Amino acid sequence: MTTDMEPVTEFRARARTWLRDNLPPAPPDTGPPDSKEEWDRARELQRKLYDAGFAGICFPEEYGGLGLTPAHQAAFTTESYPYEMPVILNVPTLSICAATLLELGTEEQKRAHLPAVLRGDEVLVQLLSEPSGGSDLAGLTTRADRDGDRWILNGSKIWSSGAYAADYGLCLARTNWDVPKHRGLTMFLLPIGAPGVTVQRIKQVTGSTEFCQEFFDDVALGDDAVVGQVDNGWEAASRLLQHERAAIGGTSPYMSGARPHIGGEDSPILEIARRLDRLDDMRVREDIGEAHAMMVVRDQLIAHITHGITAGELPPAAGSITRLFSAENSWLQTDMAVKVAGADAVTHAPGDPVDTAEIGTDYLFRAAWSLAGGSTEMARNVISERVLGMPRESAADRDVPFKEVRRGR
Ligand SMILES: Cc1cc2nc3c(=O)[nH]c(=O)nc-3n(C[C@H](O)[C@H](O)[C@H](O)COP(=O)(O)OP(=O)(O)OC[C@H]3O[C@@H](n4cnc5c(N)ncnc54)[C@H](O)[C@@H]3O)c2cc1C
Structure with missing residues (x-):
């Protein structure tokens, strides 16, 4: 300082x-x-x-x-x-996309x-996942081909949160098919309003339509759109994913004003039990205790991991530990809310004296917490390989030129 x-x-x-x-x-x-x-x-x-x-x-x-x-x-x-x-604006604009630009942008x-x-003035999105799958990010097939001094982008991205309202997206595309999958990617800063970009919104089971799918038809980009180096987009993606795990795990220094995505400082279970007048039920009291303990552990873990990364005692990949715990905790809190609310979680009607509508909606959305920012299974892989130093997961396509990798039709 x-x-x-x-x-x-x-x-x-x-x-x-x-x-x-x-x-x-x-x-x-x-x-x-x-x-x-x-x-x-x-x-x-x-x-x-x-x-x-x-x-x-x-x-x-x-x-x-x-x-x-x-x-x-x-x-x-x-x-x-x-x-x-x-x-x-915290996720992904400030804590993921802007943080990545800060590290790798010209x-x-x-x-x-x-x-x-x-x-x-600018909202940013991340355009990584594709309809064929998001976990195997390096296996993506959206392509950017060289045409004179331009890049021509074709393909499709999906699950892009908030793309319908964004100005630019960090878009990972394949620029070289002759090298193994991790080595032929490039990150582009793509204007969402560019000719050839079509954005469609996706309706989820909760009724929300914030997710989008984008289609790219001969979108022309200049060299000034490249973030990092051509064919070295895996590094850019890795930096971006690290920022994403930090954001979701609660350790990013670029988030402002955000409460952890469920519950804030206290477990929401206490408030639900209070609203529904169930505080005298012994089993509910045990649930409140467990849910509260998880919140305390989460906060302590975030503080510990943040300190460890800042002090250089832990690798940045340790953000995956809080990312994993946050997902597990969100599932526990959401399930427990349904358990405590009982039938009230699913029978809420507008105008009911106690508003329990969000309990059922949170339950429907809970799978998102173990997928957003990379799945919990992938977080476990990161922890084992990059925090604990265990051997890498085997992959038949790792050293094969991407054009020779067998893919689904
Ligand atoms: C709330 C939310 C916001 C999102 N926002 C964005 C966004 O803004 N931009 C964007 O690009 N994407 C976004 N995503 C997509 C997200 O990144 C993907 O859902 C995620 O990477 C998983 O990809 P997938 O859904 O295609 O599942 P898949 O990759 O098809 O995986 C399916 C299942 O297989 C498991 N699996 C796959 N590979 C392995 C392996 N090697 N080892 C163990 N298990 C494995 C996964 O863990 C998962 O359970 C968002 C998702 C959510 C839920």
């Missing part, structure tokens, strides 16, 4: 006053953002934070940030809990996009 850096306590006090005087109270959580209006509101709030000098707390000053520490960010986030914050890319992101 430089000597002239504002101490965390003073920064926290200044943030507390500004938040109280400038932001409205936090609205109820209504799930993933389903309308452009929600995104416009987030952009507006982000602009407010930027103008007041509270945006991009851990981003460098030369790119519009404050150049402060994760401790400043943590203090600001805690203070911001009671207020309406542009939390939907100076021009960083100067063009990072201040724009911090001002709320």
